[in-house]
Amino acid sequence: MKQFRIALIYLILIIPSTLYALDIKEQKLDNGLKVLIVEKHKAPVATFQVWYRTGSRDEPAGKSGLSHLLEHMMFKGTSRYGPSVLSKIIQKSGGTDNAYTTQDYTVYLELFSSDRITLPIDLEADRMQNLTLDPKEMFSERSVVMEERRLRYEDDPQNSLFEEVEAAAYKVHPYQRPVIGWMSDLKSIERDDLYNYYKTHYSPSNAVIVIVGDVKADQIIEHIKILFGDIPPGPLRKNINFSEPEQRGERRVLLRREAELPYLLVAYHAPSFPHEDSYALDVLSLILSGGKSSRLYTSLVYEKKIALDVDSDYDGFNREPYLFFLDATASPGSDIKDVENTLYAEIEKIKKEPPSEREIQKAKNQIEASFIMEQDSIYLEAIKYGIFEMLGDWGLIDRYLEGIRKVTREDIVKVANRYLKEDNRTVGILIPTKEVKSEK
Amino acid sequence: MNSKQFKKHLIFLLLLLFTVSCLLTPNAYAFNVKRTALQNGLVVLHSEEHSLPIVMVTLLVKASQLNESKDKAGLANLTAELLLEGTKHRKSTDISEEIEFLGASLDASNSRDYITISLSVLKKDMSKGFELFSDILLNPTFPQHEIERKKELIKGSLKQSEENPSFIAERAFRKEVFGKHPYGRLTEGSAETIDTIKREDLIKFYSDHFLPNNSILSIVGDLTEDELNTFIKRYLDDWKKADLPPRSATGLEEKKTKRVVKIDKDLTQATIILGHIGISRDNPDYYAVSIMNYIFGGGGFSSRLMQSIRDEMGLAYDVDSSFSLNKEKGLFQVEVQTKNDSAELVISEVLKQMERIRKEHVSDEDLSDAKSYLTGSFPRRLDTNRKIADFLAFVEFYNLGLDYIEKYPGYINSITKEDILKVARKYLDPENYVLVVVANQKKAALTY
Numbered sequence: 001m002k003q004f005r006i007a008l009i010y011l012i013l014i015i016p017s018t019l020y021a022l023d024i025k026e027q028k029l030d031n032g033l034k035v036l037i038v039e040k041h042k043a044p045v046a047t048f049q050v051w052y053r054t055g056s057r058d059e060p061a062g063k064s065g066l067s068h069l070l071e072h073m074m075f076k077g078t079s080r081y082g083p084s085v086l087s088k089i090i091q092k093s094g095g096t097d098n099a100y101t102t103q104d105y106t107v108y109l110e111l112f113s114s115d116r117i118t119l120p121i122d123l124e125a126d127r128m129q130n131l132t133l134d135p136k137e138m139f140s141e142r143s144v145v146m147e148e149r150r151l152r153y154e155d156d157p158q159n160s161l162f163e164e165v166e167a168a169a170y171k172v173h174p175y176q177r178p179v180i181g182w183m184s185d186l187k188s189i190e191r192d193d194l195y196n197y198y199k200t201h202y203s204p205s206n207a208v209i210v211i212v213g214d215v216k217a218d219q220i221i222e223h224i225k226i227l228f229g230d231i232p233p234g235p236l237r238k239n240i241n242f243s244e245p246e247q248r249g250e251r252r253v254l255l256r257r258e259a260e261l262p263y264l265l266v267a268y269h270a271p272s273f274p275h276e277d278s279y280a281l282d283v284l285s286l287i288l289s290g291g292k293s294s295r296l297y298t299s300l301v302y303e304k305k306i307a308l309d310v311d312s313d314y315d316g317f318n319r320e321p322y323l324f325f326l327d328a329t330a331s332p333g334s335d336i337k338d339v340e341n342t343l344y345a346e347i348e349k350i351k352k353e354p355p356s357e358r359e360i361q362k363a364k365n366q367i368e369a370s371f372i373m374e375q376d377s378i379y380l381e382a383i384k385y386g387i388f389e390m391l392g393d394w395g396l397i398d399r400y401l402e403g404i405r406k407v408t409r410e411d412i413v414k415v416a417n418r419y420l421k422e423d424n425r426t427v428g429i430l431i432p433t434k435e436v437k438s439e440k
Numbered sequence: 441m442n443s444k445q446f447k448k449h450l451i452f453l454l455l456l457l458f459t460v461s462c463l464l465t466p467n468a469y470a471f472n473v474k475r476t477a478l479q480n481g482l483v484v485l486h487s488e489e490h491s492l493p494i495v496m497v498t499l500l501v502k503a504s505q506l507n508e509s510k511d512k513a514g515l516a517n518l519t520a521e522l523l524l525e526g527t528k529h530r531k532s533t534d535i536s537e538e539i540e541f542l543g544a545s546l547d548a549s550n551s552r553d554y555i556t557i558s559l560s561v562l563k564k565d566m567s568k569g570f571e572l573f574s575d576i577l578l579n580p581t582f583p584q585h586e587i588e589r590k591k592e593l594i595k596g597s598l599k600q601s602e603e604n605p606s607f608i609a610e611r612a613f614r615k616e617v618f619g620k621h622p623y624g625r626l627t628e629g630s631a632e633t634i635d636t637i638k639r640e641d642l643i644k645f646y647s648d649h650f651l652p653n654n655s656i657l658s659i660v661g662d663l664t665e666d667e668l669n670t671f672i673k674r675y676l677d678d679w680k681k682a683d684l685p686p687r688s689a690t691g692l693e694e695k696k697t698k699r700v701v702k703i704d705k706d707l708t709q710a711t712i713i714l715g716h717i718g719i720s721r722d723n724p725d726y727y728a729v730s731i732m733n734y735i736f737g738g739g740g741f742s743s744r745l746m747q748s749i750r751d752e753m754g755l756a757y758d759v760d761s762s763f764s765l766n767k768e769k770g771l772f773q774v775e776v777q778t779k780n781d782s783a784e785l786v787i788s789e790v791l792k793q794m795e796r797i798r799k800e801h802v803s804d805e806d807l808s809d810a811k812s813y814l815t816g817s818f819p820r821r822l823d824t825n826r827k828i829a830d831f832l833a834f835v836e837f838y839n840l841g842l843d844y845i846e847k848y849p850g851y852i853n854s855i856t857k858e859d860i861l862k863v864a865r866k867y868l869d870p871e872n873y874v875l876v877v878v879a880n881q882k883k884a885a886l887t888y
Contacts, residue, residue: 042489087740091739091741093812140752144754145757257706261596365542368543369543376494
């Protein structure tokens with residue numbers, strides 16, 4: 001996610017000065033569906049994306065993984081098209097499609113030669129309302145998701161630790177559970193669970209369409225009206241705002257399993273955009289780990305050689321307050337305790353003494369350049385608008401810009417003291433146990 | 441000085457492939473590429489693209505593990521990695537600080553056939569960026585303490601990679617398929633071979649191979665021809681041509697036997713790789729093989745392996761087959777992960793599908809869908825300046841000709857069902873293959 005974040009910030013810093021003005025065409029249909037279109041005629045390609053404002057935070061208790069399983073089922077056929085034909089139709093037009101689920105939203109996306117852009121519009125309108133959810137397909141796809149879970153989490157030591165830390169950091173908020181779902185929850189998901197969730201959350205009034213590329217906005221909006229305009233808006237949804245009580249004391253989780261090297265993951269509760277501290281936290285994250293010349297890399301990897309890699313990750317774009325992460329893999333032979341202590345020493349340093357002007361400027365330059373470079377890709381650009389839409393409105397980008405511009409050296413010290421403190425952190429440590437046998 | 445002007449009209453390609461009955465008229469997609477061979481032997485490929493103030497540079501050096509000895513495996517990789525760790529003018533930390541201050545990126549990386557140095561920089565910082573780029577290319581000093589530090593990092597990261605079952609499986613698979621051929625080793629080498637590499641080995645590898653007459657420079661972005669010529673004159677003028685060392689043969693011994701490697705780990709899934717020697721990039725059957733592989737296992741959700749093993753049987757999240765593109769014969773491999781106790785079933789399904797595509801003609805529909813995808817996805821595969829810069833260097837390296845984009849649909853569309861059957865029989869072998877399974881072997885209980 002880091003790349004996106006960097007890009008996002010700079011949408012912001014640049015637009016008014018050096019870049020061309022962004023020409024975003026926006027329209028809201030009567031059924032509540034919002035459409036954003038940006039014309040880009042550099043290459044004969046376009047991306048079509050449907051963003052639903054629903055993710056794992058909206059799942060009922062005991063049904064974790066429901067949003068993600070539904071995302072999989074969206075490829076398994078409608079009353080018009082049989083299972084798995086959607087992707088085939090798209091591929092034979094030279095396009096590609098994919099989807100992903102997060103805690104707060106779910107995205108379906110297609111990339112196409114722009115002369116074929118009407119095809120995904122048709123397919124997405126169809127599966128917004130006519131999904132089959134065949135029980136047999138559901139059972140098969142549920143086992144596919146279980147394989148995905150084994151691949152990404154069960155057999156990946158560092159990702160397993162991530163799940164442990166997230167679960168320990170939250171006791172109330174649904175951010176506690178993994179997007180892919182716990183294995184036992186996955187087993188309990190039935191066809192009716194999916195159907196009810198689909199009918200509640202998948203509707204025009206809960207979705208945004210983002211299109212970027214070599215298209216003509218006026219023509220395409222007419223086509224969208226024809227295909228999406230008659231879909232009913234969907235039920236009123238209760239907007240539950242979860243609130244996690246303040247953490248009052250460090251939490252520690254240990255994970256012992258087969259692995260090669262110890263690994264440390266520290267998570268601090270932190271506010272989300274547009275909280276006034278979110279901008280300084282973003283800049284702080286880059287000062288700590290934005291490249292080989294950053295503070296953490298220089299100290300832990302280059303000078304002390306106790307870590308193979310070190311990173312910080314702050315994603316202020318969750319709907320509710322999420323986490324500021326620090327993580328490091330120990331070098332062979334070094335003690336994870338040393339890694340942890342050195343990491344905290346760097347944090348203490350920045351709490352006492354403001355970073356230099358050059359450090360702040362470097363972070364800002366990095367953000368600016370990445371933003372411009374990412375405009376090279378229509379796909380990433382569309383995702384940026386989608387993320388801000390999920391937070392309320394793509395126009396929030398301006399507000400974000402203002403916030404980043406105002407970040408000072410003192411702000412960095414202030415947010416480091418406010419959030420990166422012992423009582424507010426959950427610490428996870430992976431302790432390798434190992435036994436490898438081989439036969440031929 | 442020999443200079444040629446090429447013009448590509450992708451619009452032509454689009455009209456050829458699609459019926460133009462859609463809502464939108466496709467806009468003309470044309471990019472000019474100018475190819476110049478300089479007097480020092482450097483081939484320069486340049487495409488101007490002024491819609492964004494960015495410049496993407498790729499320098500490809502024709503040196504890789506194919507040019508290193510077995511006991512110094514990892515030499516090409518370590519040489520590339522150390523370019524950024526000290527020059528006549530800068531320390532390692534200065535290089536990273538200066539490039540990161542620009543918000544630019546400068547990296548050296550290493551593939552099986554070549555080394556690349558990539559610079560991505562804003563137009564306004566192009567002069568500084570190009571100066572840094574030329575400094576690491578022309579003046580690396582390979583400081584001893586940086587060599588030691590980098591060796592430890594590479595060895596550490598190799599160790600950490602062993603947490604990844606796919607890494608373990610692929611390493612074992614390559615070793616078994618290629619034997620002593622360089623492709624059988626990791627490009628990083630191993631902890632043992634890395635330790636044998638000395639500073640003088642790095643200096644020699646660098647001075648033998650990092651020559652203009654052994655390199656391709658590709659530049660795409662907001663830069664005019666005059667600006668480019670000024671940069672080349674200012675920063676690369678000292679780069680002198682020299683004779684290349686003779687390359688020792690990298691003989692490949694192809695074993696025609698079935699071999700099974702089982703690696704036991706405490707995992708919930710079995711990682712399975714099944715395959716054998718494939719083809720080289722310059723094999724005339726490459727296009728028929730591309731289509732055959734798309735239908736068999738390379739075509740994502742449209743492939744037979746994905747349809748049967750994921751969609752119908754629900755036994756895997758992903759399954760995929762590939763032929764790697766290399767200067768010399770590469771790999772054919774199927775890779776899939778499934779829970780331990782399904783491993784046996786999945787392996788038999790893979791073999792069944794291999795036999796099927798060798799026995800029966802593919803359907804007209806399968807063939808035309810594959811052709812539509814391979815030709816129709818071309819514009820999308822070249823939709824950023826970075827992708828175009830890398831693509832141009834790749835086209836030059838593999839001698840595909842700068843009219844490749846225009847010719848590609850013709851190559852693909854000329855393939856028949858008979859061609860597919862022929863290459864399936866010639867290049868897929870369901871009897872004599874290498875099978876690697878990393879799993880909890882007790883639970884997998886394989887009969888292979």
